[in-house]
């Protein structure tokens with residue numbers, strides 16, 4: 001029988017593997033993971049909800065992450081956020097009800113001199129302005 005430290009050590013790799021396979025950790029998987037590792041459901045649920053990297057719902061098809069850190073804000077980030085909220089039809093920090101797009105904040109992507117910055121579908125976009133945002137959104141997230 002595996003020691004408790006062995007099964008706890010296996011929990012994170014297993015959860016990461018499930019998320020990689022399915023895109024998220026469905027709540028229905030929690031009892032199965034708990035049973036497989038001889039842990040309580042509360043233990044597994046606690047880990048899934050503690051780490052923000054674990055998604056509990058299917059990911060949005062498109063993700064728009066706007067830099068909300070100081071330098072990008074000084075370079076027009078608030079106007080970009082307002083434009084994104086209006087264009088995408090979902091408040092900051094949410095996924096639109098149709099599941100198509102998520103609008104999220106990031107806090108500095110290390111390119112402060114070329115802000116405002118965003119990460120759109122995993123690609124960093126610098127010197128973002130309203131027209132550029134519209135163009136990018138029409139290309140991939142409209």
Ligand code: FES
Nearest residue numbers: 067069072109112
């Ligand atoms: S503050 Fe936005 S990239 Fe650094």
